[in-house]
Amino acid sequence: MMCTTCGCGEGETSIEGHHHYHGHSHPLLDYGKGVAGGQVPGLSQARMIRIEQDILAKNDGYAAANRQWLASRGITALNLVSSPGSGKTTLLTRTLHDLQEEVPMAVIEGDQQTSVDAERIRATGARAVQINTGKGCHLDAHMVGHALTSLGPEAQSLLFIENVGNLVCPASFDLGEACRVVILSVTEGEDKPLKYPDMFAAAGLMLLNKIDLLPHLSFDVERCIDYARRINPGMQVLQVSAASGTGMQAWYRWLTDIRRPVVAGVAEPVTA
Amino acid sequence: MHEISLCESVVQVIEDQALAQGFRHVRLVKLEIGRLAGVEIEAMRFGFDAVTRDTIADGASLEIIEAPGTAWCPHCQQRVEVLQRYDACPSCGHAPLELTAGDEMRIVELEVE
Numbered sequence: 001m002m003c004t005t006c007g008c009g010e011g012e013t014s015i016e017g018h019h020h021y022h023g024h025s026h027p028l029l030d031y032g033k034g035v036a037g038g039q040v041p042g043l044s045q046a047r048m049i050r051i052e053q054d055i056l057a058k059n060d061g062y063a064a065a066n067r068q069w070l071a072s073r074g075i076t077a078l079n080l081v082s083s084p085g086s087g088k089t090t091l092l093t094r095t096l097h098d099l100q101e102e103v104p105m106a107v108i109e110g111d112q113q114t115s116v117d118a119e120r121i122r123a124t125g126a127r128a129v130q131i132n133t134g135k136g137c138h139l140d141a142h143m144v145g146h147a148l149t150s151l152g153p154e155a156q157s158l159l160f161i162e163n164v165g166n167l168v169c170p171a172s173f174d175l176g177e178a179c180r181v182v183i184l185s186v187t188e189g190e191d192k193p194l195k196y197p198d199m200f201a202a203a204g205l206m207l208l209n210k211i212d213l214l215p216h217l218s219f220d221v222e223r224c225i226d227y228a229r230r231i232n233p234g235m236q237v238l239q240v241s242a243a244s245g246t247g248m249q250a251w252y253r254w255l256t257d258i259r260r261p262v263v264a265g266v267a268e269p270v271t272a
Numbered sequence: 273m274h275e276i277s278l279c280e281s282v283v284q285v286i287e288d289q290a291l292a293q294g295f296r297h298v299r300l301v302k303l304e305i306g307r308l309a310g311v312e313i314e315a316m317r318f319g320f321d322a323v324t325r326d327t328i329a330d331g332a333s334l335e336i337i338e339a340p341g342t343a344w345c346p347h348c349q350q351r352v353e354v355l356q357r358y359d360a361c362p363s364c365g366h367a368p369l370e371l372t373a374g375d376e377m378r379i380v381e382l383e384v385e
Contacts, residue, residue, distance in 0.1 A: 045385060046299060046384065046385040047295075047383070047384060047385070048381055048382070048383050049289070049295075049381065049382050049384055050380070050381050051289060051379045051380065051381060051382060052378060052379075052380060053285055053378065053379050054376075054377065055278055055281050055282055055285070055303070055377040055378065055379060056278070056281055056377060057281075058281055058284050058285065136277070137274055138274055138277070140277065168274070168310065171310055172274060172309075172377075173274075173277075194358060197356065197357040197358055198308075198310040198357070198375075227358075229368075230368055231357055231358050231368075233368050
């Protein structure tokens with residue numbers, strides 16, 4: 001799809017259903033065809049060239065292609081980021097279970113190893129594909145592009161991209177999502193937004209999860225929200241418990257709201 | 273360690289440039305990294321040597337210009353320097369400030385042959 005000159009071949013990443021994560025090679029560097037197409041006197045002389053290019057330009061290009069691919073099908077993609085153990089997968093399985101009658105949904109699962117999470121997701125009946133990043137600490141837009149073709153999410157669906165549990169590395173990588181959702185559980189420190197500001201700075205929503213455990217903890221909800229807003233004043237915050245179901249209705253309303261304009265943008269489902 | 277991925281991205285950009293501008297080898301790579309970009313400069317240096325091995329930038333030196341973080345204070349109506357994303361205005365204490373620079377990650381210049 002969007003993989004014309006991609007630089008993959010790191011060999012560590014795999015997508016379920018693919019034996020290898022694209023072994024395609026880099027474009028051949030044909031040094032015989034220089035600027036003037038041949039033997040240019042002085043070509044071997046050192047020279048400075050200005051580039052002024054963003055380091056993540058490639059990733060951003062893939063992200064833009066993903067975004068266009070998704071928009072043309074009326075699919076709303078959310079990039080879910082958090083520390084390991086914040087309850088992302090539990091939150092997702094509950095969401096899939098509760099909304100499956102109303103909304104078509106699919107999941108891209110990112111983990112370093114195993115397809116345990118994708119299996120948990122598929123047990124709800126939802127379509128899911130696992131990306132194993134190997135040693136990689138985050139998903140990038142290129143991997144997600146491949147996962148999209150392999151998953152084939154339904155037109156007008158809601159696509160959850162569960163990033164690798166890590167509050168640092170995924171921050172810089174746009175995947176082409178409509179919105180980044182950061183999940184923080186109350187069993188973590190309330191100062192996480194200050195410790196990992198980059199992740200919170202680019203999120204549209206923070207879900208404060210496991211609030212059913214608050215009576216047993218000294219977690220200060222107000223302080224945590226204050227910290228989060230210092231980093232990102234416009235960020236919405238919802239308090240939920242994926243285990244008990246508290247607050248989940250507000251999350252479902254948020255999903256409905258974010259989906260509405262995307263679905264409206266595509267009047268007729270695109271046939272794949 | 274997303275710095276490894278960043279270094280891989282740098283190599284990709286260089287390889288594209290090699291095709292477009294016709295050079296065989298890179299001697300120097302000059303990057304500009306903002307202080308608020310979430311990049312560990314030391315990890316970047318370490319990653320660069322490892323990732324560039326056997327590429328067109330094998331053995332190239334890496335120069336990193338660290339760009340300061342700046343923000344606009346709506347209260348003082350001036351641009352101020354910040355060390356972290358959530359810093360309050362150093363002159364009036366106002367927060368939040370509007371970040372104006374410091375999260376960039378750019379390849380600025382290459383010395384090639």
